Amino acid sequence: MAGFGEPGATPVEAAGLTVGVVAARWHGDLTDHMLDRAVAAAQACGARAVTARVAGSVELPVVAQALARRCDVVVALGVVVRGTTAHFDYVCRSVTDGLTRIALDEGKPVAHGVLTVDTLDQARDRAGLPGSAEDKGWAATVAALDAALALRSVAVGNAQPVGFAG
Template sequence: MAGFGAPGVSTVEAGGLTLGVVAARWHGQLVDHMLDRAVAAGKACGVREVVVARVAGSVELPVVAQALARRCDAVVALGVVVRGETAHFDYVCQSVTEGLTRVALDESTPVGHGVLTVNTIGQARDRAGLPDSAEDKGWDSAVAVLDAALAIRAL
């Protein structure tokens, strides 16, 4: 965790926007909390509606993010991928990152990458926005993607 360089934006005025959130069920306790935090961030920013979809794992996030991007102003994808003893971690992380980037560019809709890619569950807990966490990636990802949607609207 870098712990420095964060933009320090806690909310944006996103009234009238629709936020889509797709969340993996894998590592459910952590992702459920991140989902709650992303929804809370959307509401704190004044979004008109938050649309939530759930998928099995992180690999499934991009295709559902694309469907959400076709009907929402901004999308956040949430998940947790923990490094194991095989190359599977690298394939999943690359697939998810490239997929979410492609969705954002193809649909001209900001897609927030709120997928924790970590070495340990402890690192994930430290980023999941729990009461004792150092970071809150559910909240931060939602605010960042709404900020990007507002930037696009201003162009």
């Protein structure tokens, strides 16, 4: 966790959009809260939330893909804590590659709200609990909705010009 540079997670106006949220049950004390925060963020933005649960983070991408086919955005939530084997690396790579592929293949925002941490204390500090430094369930949902609005703007030709043209 860098602890700096986050753009903020102020609700966006996303009425009419549907957010698919899939959360792992592994480390359920944290992911249950993250799921609640993701649903609250969707509601604060005027969007509707659809939720699904899976056993662990490796299972997130396949359900995220199903949600991407019927929702405007997807948020994947989980907690992966580094252990003493290479398993952490395999899980993190698999989840990240899978979620990225789904976003590109489906052309929809898929927020990576999977906490990849060295300790449970680091996870607690990012899970949006009272006193946490970050709230990844909320932030991932707002970011995904913001990206959906940007895609909508690009699709209708309202993208803001950038660069040196003028």
